[in-house]
Structures are given as C-alpha cells and as structure tokens.
Amino acid sequence: MSRYVVRRLVIMIPVIFGISLVLFMILALAPGDPFEELATNPNVPPEVRMNLRAQFGLDDPVPVRYVRWLTSMVRGDWGFSFVSRVDVVTLILQRLPTSLFVLGSAQLLGLLIALPIGTFSALRPYSIFDQVATTFAFIGFSLPTFFTGLVFILVFSLTLDWLPFIYRADIADTGWRWWWQHARQAIMPVAVLGLFQGATLTRFVRSAVLDVIRLDYVNTARAKGLSEGATVVKHVVRNALIPVVTLVALQIPAIFTGAVITEQIFRIPGIGSLLISSILANDTPVIMAITFVFSCLVVIFNLVADLLYGWLDPRISYR
Amino acid sequence: MSIATAPAPSLLARASARPSLWREATRRFRRHRLAMVGFVILLSMVMAVVVGPFVYRVPIDEIDFRAKLKGPSRAHPLGTDDLGQDLLARMLYGGRISLAVGVAAMLISITIGTTVGAMAGQLGGAVDHTLMRLTDLFLSLPQLPLLLLIVYLFRDALKKVLGPEAGIFVMIVAVIAGLRWMPVARLVRAQFLSLREKEFVEAARSLGAPTLRQVVRHILPNALGPVIVAGSLDVAAAIIAESSLSFLGLGFPPDIPTWGRILYDAKDNLDFAPHWALFPGTAIFLTVLSINYIGDGLRDALDPRKVLGHK
Numbered sequence: 365m366s367r368y369v370v371r372r373l374v375i376m377i378p379v380i381f382g383i384s385l386v387l388f389m390i391l392a393l394a395p396g397d398p399f400e401e402l403a404t405n406p407n408v409p410p411e412v413r414m415n416l417r418a419q420f421g422l423d424d425p426v427p428v429r430y431v432r433w434l435t436s437m438v439r440g441d442w443g444f445s446f447v448s449r450v451d452v453v454t455l456i457l458q459r460l461p462t463s464l465f466v467l468g469s470a471q472l473l474g475l476l477i478a479l480p481i482g483t484f485s486a487l488r489p490y491s492i493f494d495q496v497a498t499t500f501a502f503i504g505f506s507l508p509t510f511f512t513g514l515v516f517i518l519v520f521s522l523t524l525d526w527l528p529f530i531y532r533a534d535i536a537d538t539g540w541r542w543w544w545q546h547a548r549q550a551i552m553p554v555a556v557l558g559l560f561q562g563a564t565l566t567r568f569v570r571s572a573v574l575d576v577i578r579l580d581y582v583n584t585a586r587a588k589g590l591s592e593g594a595t596v597v598k599h600v601v602r603n604a605l606i607p608v609v610t611l612v613a614l615q616i617p618a619i620f621t622g623a624v625i626t627e628q629i630f631r632i633p634g635i636g637s638l639l640i641s642s643i644l645a646n647d648t649p650v651i652m653a654i655t656f657v658f659s660c661l662v663v664i665f666n667l668v669a670d671l672l673y674g675w676l677d678p679r680i681s682y683r
Numbered sequence: 684m685s686i687a688t689a690p691a692p693s694l695l696a697r698a699s700a701r702p703s704l705w706r707e708a709t710r711r712f713r714r715h716r717l718a719m720v721g722f723v724i725l726l727s728m729v730m731a732v733v734v735g736p737f738v739y740r741v742p743i744d745e746i747d748f749r750a751k752l753k754g755p756s757r758a759h760p761l762g763t764d765d766l767g768q769d770l771l772a773r774m775l776y777g778g779r780i781s782l783a784v785g786v787a788a789m790l791i792s793i794t795i796g797t798t799v800g801a802m803a804g805q806l807g808g809a810v811d812h813t814l815m816r817l818t819d820l821f822l823s824l825p826q827l828p829l830l831l832l833i834v835y836l837f838r839d840a841l842k843k844v845l846g847p848e849a850g851i852f853v854m855i856v857a858v859i860a861g862l863r864w865m866p867v868a869r870l871v872r873a874q875f876l877s878l879r880e881k882e883f884v885e886a887a888r889s890l891g892a893p894t895l896r897q898v899v900r901h902i903l904p905n906a907l908g909p910v911i912v913a914g915s916l917d918v919a920a921a922i923i924a925e926s927s928l929s930f931l932g933l934g935f936p937p938d939i940p941t942w943g944r945i946l947y948d949a950k951d952n953l954d955f956a957p958h959w960a961l962f963p964g965t966a967i968f969l970t971v972l973s974i975n976y977i978g979d980g981l982r983d984a985l986d987p988r989k990v991l992g993h994k
Contacts, residue, residue, distance in 0.1 A: 379819070379820060382820045383820065383823065386820070386824065387832075390832060390833060390836060391836065394837055394840075502972065502975060502979075503972065506919070506971040506972035506975050507968055507971075508926060508927070508964075508967055508971065510926070510927060510946060510964075511946070511964035511967060511968060514946070514950055514953060514960050514964065515961075515964070518953050518957050518960075518961075522953060522954050522957075617822075617824065617825045618826070621826055621927065624827050624828065624831075624931070625827075625927055625930065625931070628931055629950070640831070640931055640932075640933075643831055643832075643933065644932070646835075651835065652832075654828065655825070655828045655832050659824060659825055662823045662824075662825055663823055666823065
C-alpha cells in the first residue's frame with residue numbers, strides 16, 4: 365500500500381512539472397511587462413528601468429527564466445503581492461481553508477443527494493420517480509451556478525430575508541452563536557454548488573447502477589436469500605461506485621470553476637475571489653500562484669481518487 | 684464487362700429500399716420527445732437572435748434616464764437597465780454573440796479533438812503515447828482559472844491587433860476551445876482503436892488504400908456518432924464558459940451585451956430590478972437545457988448501443 369502511494373506520488377511529479385511549464389509559457393508569451401507602470405511614469409528615467417529589468421533578469425532567455433522561477437517556487441519562495449505587499453504563500457494560506465470548507469461541504473451535499481436518488485431511480489428505471497429525478501437532474505446541471513446564485517439571493521435574502529447574502533470571515537459573536545452565524549451564511553453557497561454537483565452526480569450514479577444491476581452476481585446474491593437492501597448496498601452500489609469515483613475525479617476542475625463563481629457571488633473570502641480581485645488589480649505573482657495551486661489541487665484529488673479506486677475494487681492491486 | 688456491371692443495379696436498388704442510416708437516426712431522434720421540444724426552443728432562439736434585430740428596431744444603446752430600471756412595459760417588453768436601455772434589444776443582440784461563441788468554440792474543439800484522437804489512434808506507438816500524455820495534462824488544468832489568466836494576459840494585445848469586438852471574440856473562442864478538446868480526443872482515439880481492426884477497414888487496406896483514405900473514407904465516418912453527441916454538449920459548455928467569464932466582468936466589454944455580461948451588470952441591482960437579471964439568466968438556462976436535451980436525443984439516435992433494453 366505505501367509503496368503504491370509512493371509510486372503514485374512519483375508519477376505526479378512530471379504532471380506538476382508539465383503544468384508549471386504550461387503556466388510559465390503562457391506568462392512568457394504574454395505581451396505586457398511588470399514594469400509597465402515605470403515606463404509611463406515620467407519621473408523614472410529609462411536607464412533606471414533598464415537596470416531594474418537586468419537586475420530582475422527579465423532580459424534573460426525564456427528557459428533560464430523558467431528554471432529560476434521553478435527553483436524559487438520549489439523552495440517555497442512564491443514572491444509577494446504587488447498590491448498588498450504580503451507574501452503570496454501567507455495570502456493563499458489565509459484564504460484556502462474557507463474555500464476548502466465550502467467546496468468540501470458542497471461536494472458532500474452533492475453526494476448525499478446523488479447516491480440515494482441515483483440508486484433508487486436505477487432500481488426502477490422509467491418509473492415515475494425515475495422520470496421526475498432524471499428531469500430534475502437535467503434541469504439542475506443545465507442551470508449555471510451564477511444564475512442559481514442570483515436567484516437564491518433574490519428569493520432567500522431579498523424577498524424572504526432569511527439568510528445573509530454576504531459571507532463574512534470575521535464574525536464577532538462567540539460560542540454557539542458563532543457556529544450558528546457561520547452555518548447560516550454557508551447555506552446558500554453550499555446549496556448552490558451542492559445542488560449542481562448533485563444533479564451531475566445523480567446521472568453518473570444512475571447509469572453506473574444500471575450497468576451493474578443486471579449482472580449475474582446480483583441475481584446470485586438475491587437467489588441465495590439476501591435481503592434486497594443488503595444486495596443493493598453491499599453488491600450493487602459498491603461496484604457501481606468504481607466508475608463514479610473516476611467521474612468525480614474528472615469533475616474536479618469543473619468544481620473549481622463553480623467555486624470561483626460562487627465565491628464571487630456571495631463574496632466568500634476564499635482563493636477564488638482572491639484570484640478575481642488580483643486579476644482586476646493586475647497582481648501577477650498572486651494570479652500565477654493561485655492558478656498553480658488550483659492545478660496542484662486537481663492533481664492531488666486525482667491521486668485521492670486513484671487510492672479510493674483501489675479500496676473499492678480489490679482487483680486493482682497495489683503494486 | 685457485362686458480368687461486372689450486372690449485379691450493380693440490383694444492389695443499388697436494395698440499398699435505396701432500406702432506410703438509410705441517417706434517416707433511421709432522424710427517426711429515432713424524433714421519437715425522443717424532449718429532444719424535439721429542445722430542438723424547437725433552440726431553433727426559435729436562433730431565429731429570434733438572427734432575425735429579431737431586423738424586426739425589433741430599438742437601438743441597443745439608446746440611453747433614457749426617465750425610463751431607467753423599469754420592469755416590462757409596452758414600450759420596453761423586457762424592461763430597461765440602469766441607463767434606461769431597452770433589454771429586449773440588448774438581449775437579441777447579445778444572444779447572437781453568446782450563441783456564436785458556443786458554436787465557434789465547439790467547431791474548433793471538435794476539430795482539434797478529432798485530429799489529435801485520430802492521429803493517436805491511427806499512428807499508435809510513440810505518437811499515441813505523447814499525445815495521450817498531453818491530453819491527460821490538459822485534463823488536469825483547471826479551466827476557469829486558466830481562462831481568466833489568459834484573458835488577463837492577452838486581452839490588451841489582441842484588442843490592439845483585431846479591434847475590441849473581434850479581438851475578444853477570437854480570444855474567448857480560442858481559449859474555450861483550447862481547453863475543451865480532450866474528451867473528444869479520447870473518444871475518437873478509442874473509436875479508432877476498435878474500428879481500424881474491423882474487416883471493412885482491412886478490406887480497404889488490402890485493396891491498397893493509402894492510410895489517409897482509410898482514415899477519411901472508412902474510419903472517420905464511423906467514428907462520427909459519439910463526436911456529434913459530444914459536440915452538441917460542447918456548445919452548451921462553451922456558452923456557459925463565455926457567460927461565466929462575462930459574469931465575472933472579464934469577458935466582453937459593456938458595449939457588447941452578451942447574456943453573461945447583462946447578468947454581471949444586473950447583479951448589483953437585484954433588489955430593485957430583478958427582471959434585469961432574470962431574463963438573460965433564463966435565456967442562458969433555456970438554451971443550455973435545450974442543447975443538453977438535444978444531445979441526449981442525438982445519443983439515442985446515433986449511439987443505439989447505449990439505449991437500455993427497453994421498448
């Protein structure tokens with residue numbers, strides 16, 4: 365098991381390396397210049413600008429700059445934000461927990477919706493329940509998150525006045541009131557993301573269960589007198605989950621897309637909204653770092669999916 | 684001579700008597716009721732944005748402060764925005780761009796995906812390996828953050844070269860397509876791997892058909908079904924991607940009111956002008972829903988093996 369994890373980690377390295385190369389190439393190919401401000405400032409003579417460029421190595425060839433950028437990234441020196449003058453690493457670590465909390469709860473909600481509904485509609489395909497569930501799933505994943513978010517704000521905050529529509533990290537209350545405030549403000553963003561995920565996953569679960577349900581071993585399980593519940597949970601769902609895990613892993617980049625948008629709508633202080641505000645403020649080091657962090661998260665979650673895969677399907681041996 | 688030509692007419696007659704593959708597919712598509720409903724809705728949307736601006740001749744940028752933030756009325760069927768501009772006119776105009784982005788991005792991503800998949804599947808070996816690693820790499824890139832990064836870095840340069848409207852259009856289409864071709868490439872490769880070993884391809888090969896002819900005439904037409912399905916879903920995904928970008932304020936500028944851009948402008952006025960956000964949002968939703976149902980219908984029509992043993 366541990367050898368398998370190590371081997372997977374080793375395979376991860378070239379992928380992260382490739383991602384860093386892609387990101388750096390985009391940055392290097394881009395027109396634009398971090399010292400553009402100085403160029404338009406009449407108080408700065410051109411020689412000073414040239415010296416600064418040479419000092420920061422901007423005139424070196426691209427491969428040299430790439431190696432230098434990569435080594436400092438590996439050493440943990442990610443530079444500092446042009447705007448807030450804070451270390452990029454500190455800035456991202458401040459924001460990351462909030463993002464992961466909202467994303468994680470949304471994903472959990474999605475699974476809690478998708479697993480029972482998907483399984484149940486596959487057990488009775490083309491029944492009324494199945495048709496209603498499939499229709500709702502279709503509507504759910506055709507509704508873009510930015511629109512559901514706005515509609516939720518319109519209904520639950522502005523019309524009914526039940527929930528706050530601005531997410532605050534600094535809540536003054538203590539004790540259970542603090543927990544209550546946190547839960548209340550998280551309901552809408554988590555619901556928007558979770559319902560979208562749930563709709564997508566329901567379709568995956570349904571078709572995966574349908575693939576399994578007619579196989580002989582399920583009939584065998586029934587024939588030997590196992591109750592319907594035990595058959596479904598232990599034999600059908602467990603095996604149906606194997607392709608679902610892969611699909612969930614493939615969905616992860618899409619989840620981040622939803623996260624950036626929900627964070628923007630509900631003003632959640634996570635890394636998604638940090639990305640948008642950095643782009644609007646031309647804060648290149650932060651933008652690069654966040655894109656890189658997002659890519660690394662995708663790779664890490666793919667690894668988790670691979671490990672889960674092995675646990676669900678013992679035929680895949682850890683070697 | 685006469686021996687060689689004799690059986691041909693009867694073969695032809697039999698071929699035309701049997702319903703053709705496409706007619707059969709159309710028949711199956713028509714039986715999918717929701718797909719037909721989606722098709723009708725989408726068609727009327729397309730007609731509306733193509734013909735609409737010629738019929739409904741209200742300018743999209745006529746500012747009228749006396750009529751600002753008004754709900755639907757006779758003068759403004761869908762109401763007005765904060766500058767008193769007519770929303771129906773803006774949505775008809777913006778819808779053209781939203782739909783055009785979707786279709787253009789789909790065409791490009793399918794072309795790239797099919798080319799990559801065909802090369803990987805047909806040539807095999809090192810080419811296959813390299814192309815598939817590249818596909819995996821692209822699959823693990825987070826789409827929206829990267830889109831935002833590229834838009835941020837290249838926006839001004841392209842604006843200078845191609846002008847504000849065309850520059851942003853080209854960039855957004857290229858970037859969306861460049862990040863969406865991977866599923867098609869995988870699909871096409873898988874199809875190629877199984878099709879190139881089939882008897883009819885072997886027959887073509889043994890008759891001396893060069894590789895290109897084998898691919899273009901024999902393998903590709905048979906691999907097209909799933910590609911069409913994936914392509915239809917890609918249109919929806921591209922429309923959502925463009926709307927997301929515009930919704931974040933990083934897509935089209937305010938003078939090009941795509942549906943996502945109208946939503947972005949509307950989102951801070953939700954409390955006094957909800958109609959401003961609801962109309963473009965519904966338009967995006969209906970379009971995407973129709974396209975997804977059409978994709979579902981196409982899957983039933985073109986990929987009969989996927990249909991359950993039912994009916």
